[in-house]
Amino acid sequence: MISTPGPDAERLRRIADNEALFRSVNERVQEINDAFAPSTDRFEIVCECGDIRCTEQISVSPPAYEAVRAESALFFVVPGHEMLDVEDAVEHHESYNVVRKHPGIPQAIAEQQDPRTDD
16 A cells, blocks of 8 residues: 555545546446447547546547557547646647656656556
8 A cells, every 4th residue: 555644645646546447447448349340440538647537538548558558657538627636748749649657656656556467
């Protein structure tokens, strides 16, 4: 478990937990896409920003999705949904940006809760 003393650390943890939840949802979406539409060149995922109320969708190609999933600290967000105190935008696309979690609590939670890594 990651230590989170103080209100700022608790906020960082909550944001990171929200983003990890959305990533898990998108992993399921990607599995369904692979099973039912392997020839599709794009599929819809939910924005992985830290706002648990966000329901915006992002259209991504399977190769782009896999490239982001190759690194635990990377997430898809709708442009403008970046939370610059916990992440930096590292790629800009028409319908989404890719963000990288800052070292420390945000990155540690992203790595800890990555459904593609073995603990």
